[in-house]
Amino acid sequence: xGPLDAPVDTTAWMFxxxxxxxxxxxxxxxxxxxxxxxxxxxxxxxxxLSLLGTFLVRSGVLVxxxxxxxxxxxxxxxxxxxxxxxxxxxGLYAWRAPSLEASVGFKPCxxxxxxxxxxxxxxxxxxxxxxxxxxxxxYPALGFGTISVxxxxxxxxxxxxxxxxxxxVGVGMHTAWRSMEPAQLMKQLRWPAIxxxxxxxxxxxxxxxxxxLLTTLGVIIALWTICSALLDPARKITGKAPRLTxxxxxxxxxxxxxGMTVLGIxxxxxxxxxxxxxxxxxxxREISGYTFxxxxxxxxxxxNYEAIQGLFTxxxxxxxxxxxxxxxxxxxxxxNPMSEAAIEAGWGKDLFVALGESLGAGxxxxxxxxxxxxxxIWFGCLxxxxxxxxxxxxxxYRKRAA
Amino acid sequence: xxNMRLKFLLPIAAFVALVVVFYNGLxxxxxxxxxxxxxxxxxxxxLPSLQNPAxxxxxxxxxxxxxxxxxxxxxxxxxxxxxxxxxxVAAQHGVPVYGLNWKDExxxxxxxxxxxxxxxxxxxxxxxxxVGIDWGVYGAPETFLIDSKGVIQYKLIGPxxxxxxxxxxxxxxxxxxxxxxxxxxx
Numbered sequence: 001x002g003p004l005d006a007p008v009d010t011t012a013w014m015f016x017x018x019x020x021x022x023x024x025x026x027x028x029x030x031x032x033x034x035x036x037x038x039x040x041x042x043x044x045x046x047x048x049l050s051l052l053g054t055f056l057v058r059s060g061v062l063v064x065x066x067x068x069x070x071x072x073x074x075x076x077x078x079x080x081x082x083x084x085x086x087x088x089x090x091g092l093y094a095w096r097a098p099s100l101e102a103s104v105g106f107k108p109c110x111x112x113x114x115x116x117x118x119x120x121x122x123x124x125x126x127x128x129x130x131x132x133x134x135x136x137x138x139y140p141a142l143g144f145g146t147i148s149v150x151x152x153x154x155x156x157x158x159x160x161x162x163x164x165x166x167x168x169v170g171v172g173m174h175t176a177w178r179s180m181e182p183a184q185l186m187k188q189l190r191w192p193a194i195x196x197x198x199x200x201x202x203x204x205x206x207x208x209x210x211x212x213l214l215t216t217l218g219v220i221i222a223l224w225t226i227c228s229a230l231l232d233p234a235r236k237i238t239g240k241a242p243r244l245t246x247x248x249x250x251x252x253x254x255x256x257x258x259g260m261t262v263l264g265i266x267x268x269x270x271x272x273x274x275x276x277x278x279x280x281x282x283x284x285r286e287i288s289g290y291t292f293x294x295x296x297x298x299x300x301x302x303x304n305y306e307a308i309q310g311l312f313t314x315x316x317x318x319x320x321x322x323x324x325x326x327x328x329x330x331x332x333x334x335x336n337p338m339s340e341a342a343i344e345a346g347w348g349k350d351l352f353v354a355l356g357e358s359l360g361a362g363x364x365x366x367x368x369x370x371x372x373x374x375x376x377i378w379f380g381c382l383x384x385x386x387x388x389x390x391x392x393x394x395x396x397y398r399k400r401a402a
Numbered sequence: 403x404x405n406m407r408l409k410f411l412l413p414i415a416a417f418v419a420l421v422v423v424f425y426n427g428l429x430x431x432x433x434x435x436x437x438x439x440x441x442x443x444x445x446x447x448x449l450p451s452l453q454n455p456a457x458x459x460x461x462x463x464x465x466x467x468x469x470x471x472x473x474x475x476x477x478x479x480x481x482x483x484x485x486x487x488x489x490x491v492a493a494q495h496g497v498p499v500y501g502l503n504w505k506d507e508x509x510x511x512x513x514x515x516x517x518x519x520x521x522x523x524x525x526x527x528x529x530x531x532x533v534g535i536d537w538g539v540y541g542a543p544e545t546f547l548i549d550s551k552g553v554i555q556y557k558l559i560g561p562x563x564x565x566x567x568x569x570x571x572x573x574x575x576x577x578x579x580x581x582x583x584x585x586x587x588x
Contacts, residue, residue, distance in 0.1 A: 041413060048417075059428060075428040083421055090414035097410045134420075137427040 010133045011053035014126040018046045021122035024115045032177060034112060036100040040093060048086045055082055107179035114172030125161040132157060166221050166262055169255055170228035192227035196220050208271045218266030225259035246394045254387030257380045264376025273370045280363040288370040290351060291315045296362060305331040310355045324353045350374050439554045445536040449526035452503050452511055459526035461552060468578045470499045471546040475506040476514035478542040484561035489521035491567050497575060501525035504534050504542050547571060549578040
């Protein structure tokens with residue numbers, strides 16, 4: 001995975017977090033007339049973050065690989081725009097929001113509670129990321145000197161609110177508005193929980209042959225979310241549940257997607273194998289059951305570059321599997337050599353080969369990677385998006401005002 | 403009731419604080435990381451001269467005087483931007499400027515000097531970024547202020563501006579020259 005670019009990638013994450021909280025909070029406001037002011041604040045927050053992203057990246061106030069120019073006058077313009085738009089929204093909010101509070105109650109065990117927890121955890125995650133992103137600005141302003149914040153901070157800070165959140169998603173989906181008997185909820189969720197824990201403990205061990213606590217936890221949480229989302233469709237098939245509305249299908253799909261993404265992240269980060277080794281023509285390396293044979297290099301002419309192409313034959317057991325052709329390119333205009341990796345993408349894994357440096361006498365340093373389930377990360381996001389699309393197509397949003 | 407209202411004012415208060423931080427941040431260059439070389443002896447080097455490859459330029463070339471060491475390249479728009487100013491101030495204040503032609507083609511660099519004018523007393527040719535790495539250069543233009551003992555007094559990342567020259571360079575040049583004069587007497 002590429003390096004994380006603090007202002008660009010993290011602002012996108014914050015926007016996703018706050019946007020997700022907004023979608024859920026909006027449902028409560030729509031169905032129950034509750035959380036009006038926090039829904040409003042989340043809406044302002046989500047929009048503000050999209051403007052903030054523009055400011056952070058284009059003004060040159062933070063170092064970003066995506067920044068084009070550090071031009072204070074452009075920064076001033078975006079900042080003024082930001083001030084007017086966000087300032088006036090928040091001013092209006094401070095003035096009018098107090099009158100929006102409803103006095104409808106709900107019990108601790110209810111969908112309202114879970115959505116509130118969802119909003120809080122997502123907001124915490126967004127604030128923690130915001131803190132990390134802005135630390136290089138805030139630190140010097142407070143006189144602490146310069147600082148740069150890297151991936152380890154974001155990974156840990158992100159995981160702490162997200163783990164309980166994903167755990168709660170599976171429960172929250174099956175709660176009722178206003179109030180629900182905890183015993184009834186537990187009875188409903190018995191089977192998904194049993195399946196998720198059993199499969200989460202056994203499957204990684206069976207497939208990958210190793211075991212670690214954090215990986216098991218990640219896989220269990222992912223499977224738990226997926227199983228819980230599939231509970232109502234399963235009951236529908238067996239004739240035990242009433243009709244599924246479009247909104248319910250949307251929610252189930254989105255949560256299945258979330259589970260898939262979590263599964264992809266967990267498995268990829270736990271079971272990826274990466275090796276860097278020198279290989280001579282004819283050498284073979286075996287990685288996660290795949291045999292990579294290096295057949296040497298050849299010269300190749302591209303339209304605007306010259307390249308050295310590595311020839312690799314991949315086989316699985318005795319069966320030939322694929323051929324990979326990573327390149328080392330030198331573009332004619334910009335003479336820095338670029339490594340062009342060869343990737344064999346599949347449902348269950350990606351195989352990746354890249355050429356490093358020539359070691360002389362036909363030998364090359366070669367990086368080979370096996371990344372299981374990496375496509376699940378993106379595929380899960382697509383499923384979430386599909387859920388979102390089905391959600392917005394719900395006819396209940398098409399009602400005309402009388 | 404007063405407390406209730408306060409809660410709703412919190413977001414805008416936080417936002418105003420952020421805007422202040424952003425506004426200040428705009429005038430702070432994020433790439434301005436304090437150079438670890440300031441106050442230290444300039445790293446030794448030996449490079450062929452841009453104009454005459456047989457001749458070598460070393461840190462000894464600018465010893466015994468207060469001088470500027472300017473990192474530039476013909477492909478660098480910031481270098482063209484600061485060029486006229488650099489030429490003018492160097493002439494006006496009698497500060498010798500030495501150049502480090504960085505990651506550049508010799509012919510392109512020579513053409514650039516011909517077109518723009520040459521303020522440099524000598525230019526070291528560093529196509530392979532050898533000296534650039536030793537000196538912690540991470541982009542052109544950069545300008546080092548080096549005192550008579552060869553100690554780096556200041557480093558500017560980015561193009562020279564009249565303000566920076568006035569505020570950062572002139573006072574330091576004056577101090578360094580005073581020390582040189584006193585050192586000469588004592």
